Amino acid sequence: MQLTTKRSIIGVLGILFLISLIFVQWMEVVRKQEEAGLAKPHIAVPASSQACVDCHRQAQPGIVAHWEGSTHARKGVGCVECHQAEEGDADVFAHFGQNIATIVTPRDCSKCHQKEALEFAHSHHSKGGNILASLDNFLAETVEGHRAPFNPHGPTPGFDVQSVNGMASAFSGCQQCHGSKVAFQSTDGGAINVDDLKPGPDGKPTNSEAVAKIARNQDQKPLFHAATWPNTGIGRLNMDGSRGSCSACHSRHDFSPRRARQPENCGKCHLGPDHPQKEIYEESKHGVAYRDLREQMNLDAESWVLGKDYNAAPTCATCHMSANTREPATHDPGERISWTNRPPISLRMDTDAEHKIVTATDPVEREKQIADTAEQKRQRMKNGCSHCHTPDYINGFYKQYDDLVVLYNEKFAKPGMQIMNELLKQGLRTKTDFDEEIEWTWFYLWHHEGRRARHGASMMAPDYTHWHGMFEVAERFYIHLIPQAREIAKHAAEHGKAEQAKAVNEVIDALLARPEHKWFKEGAEGQTEAIRKAMQERYGQGGGEKK
Amino acid sequence: MFGIGAWLHERIPIRGEQLREMTNEPVPNHLRRWWFCLGGTPAYLFVVQIATGILLALYYESSPDRAYESVRHITHEVAFGWYIRSVHKWAATLMIAAVILHQMRVFFTGAYRKPRELNWMVGMCLLVCTLMTGFTGYSLVYEQLSYWGATVGANINETVPLIGPLMKRLLLAGEAYNQQTLPRFFILHAAVLPVAIVGLLGIHITLLRLQGVTEFQFEDEKPDEPRHFNFFPDHLYTELIVGLVLMILLSVLATVFPAELGPKADPLTTPEVIKPEWFFYVTFRWLKLFPGTAAVLSMGFILFTMFLWPLLDGLIRRFWPKSEFSVWAGIVAVLAIVGLTVWEGAVAH
Numbered sequence: 001m002q003l004t005t006k007r008s009i010i011g012v013l014g015i016l017f018l019i020s021l022i023f024v025q026w027m028e029v030v031r032k033q034e035e036a037g038l039a040k041p042h043i044a045v046p047a048s049s050q051a052c053v054d055c056h057r058q059a060q061p062g063i064v065a066h067w068e069g070s071t072h073a074r075k076g077v078g079c080v081e082c083h084q085a086e087e088g089d090a091d092v093f094a095h096f097g098q099n100i101a102t103i104v105t106p107r108d109c110s111k112c113h114q115k116e117a118l119e120f121a122h123s124h125h126s127k128g129g130n131i132l133a134s135l136d137n138f139l140a141e142t143v144e145g146h147r148a149p150f151n152p153h154g155p156t157p158g159f160d161v162q163s164v165n166g167m168a169s170a171f172s173g174c175q176q177c178h179g180s181k182v183a184f185q186s187t188d189g190g191a192i193n194v195d196d197l198k199p200g201p202d203g204k205p206t207n208s209e210a211v212a213k214i215a216r217n218q219d220q221k222p223l224f225h226a227a228t229w230p231n232t233g234i235g236r237l238n239m240d241g242s243r244g245s246c247s248a249c250h251s252r253h254d255f256s257p258r259r260a261r262q263p264e265n266c267g268k269c270h271l272g273p274d275h276p277q278k279e280i281y282e283e284s285k286h287g288v289a290y291r292d293l294r295e296q297m298n299l300d301a302e303s304w305v306l307g308k309d310y311n312a313a314p315t316c317a318t319c320h321m322s323a324n325t326r327e328p329a330t331h332d333p334g335e336r337i338s339w340t341n342r343p344p345i346s347l348r349m350d351t352d353a354e355h356k357i358v359t360a361t362d363p364v365e366r367e368k369q370i371a372d373t374a375e376q377k378r379q380r381m382k383n384g385c386s387h388c389h390t391p392d393y394i395n396g397f398y399k400q401y402d403d404l405v406v407l408y409n410e411k412f413a414k415p416g417m418q419i420m421n422e423l424l425k426q427g428l429r430t431k432t433d434f435d436e437e438i439e440w441t442w443f444y445l446w447h448h449e450g451r452r453a454r455h456g457a458s459m460m461a462p463d464y465t466h467w468h469g470m471f472e473v474a475e476r477f478y479i480h481l482i483p484q485a486r487e488i489a490k491h492a493a494e495h496g497k498a499e500q501a502k503a504v505n506e507v508i509d510a511l512l513a514r515p516e517h518k519w520f521k522e523g524a525e526g527q528t529e530a531i532r533k534a535m536q537e538r539y540g541q542g543g544g545e546k547k
Numbered sequence: 548m549f550g551i552g553a554w555l556h557e558r559i560p561i562r563g564e565q566l567r568e569m570t571n572e573p574v575p576n577h578l579r580r581w582w583f584c585l586g587g588t589p590a591y592l593f594v595v596q597i598a599t600g601i602l603l604a605l606y607y608e609s610s611p612d613r614a615y616e617s618v619r620h621i622t623h624e625v626a627f628g629w630y631i632r633s634v635h636k637w638a639a640t641l642m643i644a645a646v647i648l649h650q651m652r653v654f655f656t657g658a659y660r661k662p663r664e665l666n667w668m669v670g671m672c673l674l675v676c677t678l679m680t681g682f683t684g685y686s687l688v689y690e691q692l693s694y695w696g697a698t699v700g701a702n703i704n705e706t707v708p709l710i711g712p713l714m715k716r717l718l719l720a721g722e723a724y725n726q727q728t729l730p731r732f733f734i735l736h737a738a739v740l741p742v743a744i745v746g747l748l749g750i751h752i753t754l755l756r757l758q759g760v761t762e763f764q765f766e767d768e769k770p771d772e773p774r775h776f777n778f779f780p781d782h783l784y785t786e787l788i789v790g791l792v793l794m795i796l797l798s799v800l801a802t803v804f805p806a807e808l809g810p811k812a813d814p815l816t817t818p819e820v821i822k823p824e825w826f827f828y829v830t831f832r833w834l835k836l837f838p839g840t841a842a843v844l845s846m847g848f849i850l851f852t853m854f855l856w857p858l859l860d861g862l863i864r865r866f867w868p869k870s871e872f873s874v875w876a877g878i879v880a881v882l883a884i885v886g887l888t889v890w891e892g893a894v895a896h
Contacts, residue, residue: 003780003781006784006785010788016795
């Protein structure tokens with residue numbers, strides 16, 4: 001080869017190399033623009049999902065736009081990968097050449113996110129659907145509604161009401177957070193759900209009769225029972241036997257990590273009079289810091305590890321689920337919680353191998369059953385706290401929290417429960433909940449006010465601990481529960497149930513004779529004087545006029 | 548200008564003619580054929596590795612707590628980090644491939660024969676150093692493959708009789724993978740092995756220059772044409788072309804198949820399938836075929852035989868001057884290497 005030819009080849013190759021470097025530069029610029037949110041990320045629609053994207057871009061442009069903003073889209077996970085179903089699945093239908101299903105369950109997500117799905121399956125979140133047989137649901141299905149459709153009182157002008165769906169409150173209320181038992185319409189007019197389909201370990205139905213009865217449209221698409229779908233409740237009972245809905249927190253179809261990291265995401269369900277965690281958080285120093293420093297939270301980052309990627313403030317996810325430099329991420333918030341404040345009387349989160357709370361009281365038996373102690377769970381939480389707080393500070397906080405929970409348990413919850421149980425035992429209240437005033441009183445005490453006090457203390461919100469919490473618990477106990485129980489006893493004594501009335505009064509008397517309740521019976525003049533004197537000494541004023 | 552030239556000449560007393568003589572040795576005609584340039588290719592890729600390696604070392608942290616995170620940081624956050632890491636990874640792959648091809652060319656053309664036996668041995672040392680650099684390199688990422696690859700590698704060493712346990716301790720800096728293991732790998736990968744390669748390369752090239760390149764004559768060469776051509780600029784241009792093609796190839800590979808990041812090392816979870824990088828597939832398959840110590844010893848024996856091959860070949864040729872034994876042995880060896888590599892690559896376990 002001539003030297004001039006070689007030179008020419010070198011020249012051409014040199015230019016090609018420069019072009020390759022310019023291409024690299026271009027890729028880097030695009031990457032940085034995407035990171036800064038200045039450019040749409042590069043999306044490669046998988047060939048199997050191209051037809052879905054083309055058609056649904058016209059029909060539901062929002063779905064496609066959301067998906068295009070997702071990590072799934074960037075990584076080449078398209079529509080088919082998640083919605084794919086197999087022959088034999090209860091919900092499978094052929095859709096333009098693909099076998100798909102409408103609902104994507106945790107079983108589907110677990111094909112790629114195995115660890116997360118397993119952690120979630122162990123969590124209390126995944127058991128949210130258990131409410132369908134609980135006291136809360138009795139409220140919605142019976143007290144607020146009716147388990148069967150019933151006739152309207154009269155016509156509604158402009159709207160044809162043939163019958164009233166008595167379950168509407170349960171469907172639109174409870175089940176939108178807790179999860180529905182997803183059902184298909186049956187050809188005989190009923191509903192077909194997981195109980196009828198009896199899925200095997202592979203999630204496929206074993207009851208072919210039930211499958212045959214699923215009502216389908218002219219395209220053979222199964223028809224959902226409208227009361228149970230749409231639903232993204234976190235403990236949804238799916239037809240393949242899996243529990244839960246990943247989109248409860250990872251909203252479809254962008255499945256944004258950014259959103260899941262923000263407290264507003266949890267606030268869809270964790271709010272309101274019975275468990276105002278969202279409001280409690282907002283009142284706390286944590287929430288105040290988050291509101292102020294949100295821009296420094298690095299919420300868009302791919303990796304979001306406390307102590308490495310951000311330090312500005314914690315969100316719900318930070319403490320309960322996300323990774324920090326000392327603790328890996330978990331999809332089971334219960335792994336870091338040391339008390340459950342959900343029941344009337346708070347319980348320690350000592351759990352067995354099945355992740356159930358150990359309720360045995362015998363220490364030997366407890367030790368035998370416990371697989372993961374509350375203290376271990378607390379240590380995991382502390383590993384997060386310790387990024388911003390010293391050990392003394394953290395331990396001090398936990399002492400305050402434990403003391404509040406124990407105070408609530410011992411001063412109000414256990415006595416309240418004792419009175420309610422005695423009334424039931426003596427036949428002075430019915431077994432039906434919510435048909436007597438005292439049952440509403442007791443429910444308010446533990447389910448609303450008692451939880452507010454405990455949750456307030458757990459997340460450092462003083463107003464919720466005191467004014468929305470213990471203050472109202474005390475008022476409910478002394479001014480409503482005790483007088484109502486006395487009134488029931490009095491009424492019983494007047495109607496030939498003197499023995500029963502006596503038993504109830506003895507329980508109340510014994511409770512009120514205890515030192516912590518003595519003030520209610522005997523007055524507390526001495527105590528108020530002592531407090532006033534102390535205030536005078538400390539601040540130079542008496543803390544208000546004596547009335 | 549004259550002043551600067553004189554100043555330099557006073558301090559570096561080399562004349563222009565001497566420099567031309569040093570750099571412009573006549574090159575045999577067969578080097579016009581591109582496959583004879585494979586010897587320069589690994590050296591060229593080695594330079595790429597040094598350059599990209601220095602850039603990566605600016606951000607890499609060699610403690611087990613930080614290693615994976617620092618590689619993630621390089622890949623996802625540092626400007627051009629993904630490109631530099633990908634070029635480093637692909638250049639390593641190409642370098643090992645080029646070393647193997649170069650060695651095959653030397654073997655089948657008999658270029659290792661007298662008086663070049665020692666240079667073959669130096670080349671064998673370079674091959675071992677290159678493979679070790681590859682091994683320690685992918686161990687640094689601290690992904691599952693890194694951790695378990697290192698653990699398996701150390702356990703294999705342990706099966707060597709007598710010195711096995713010591714070798715394992717030396718490699719892992721203890722009885723098992725610990726805080727000191729990764730820094731040790733890093734020092735081996737970024738200091739000890741590169742310095743060894745530079746030294747060995749120096750000897751390799753010096754011996755090459757002293758003995759000259761083995762000369763071949765191909766049938767299509769005309770007898771009246773000159774048998775040599777100039778190194779400068781003729782052969783240098785060829786090397787430049789090879790270098791540019793390599794750089795373009797590296798850029799394309801790095802952009803189309805960028806280096807990815809597997810799951811972080813988890814000492815508590817043994818992956819279902821452990822596979823080393825492709826260049827260890829042969830060894831890995833061999834180890835699966837034969838029981839522990841036998842496999843390691845036979846592998847060592849094969850390596851030692853390869854090392855001594857010029858001497859063994861000399862012996863054979865002394866008794867049977869017309870023997871083609873080495874060619875047939877080479878063909879069997881290549882088929883075995885390719886076969887075992889493909890076998891390991893094709894099966895899941």
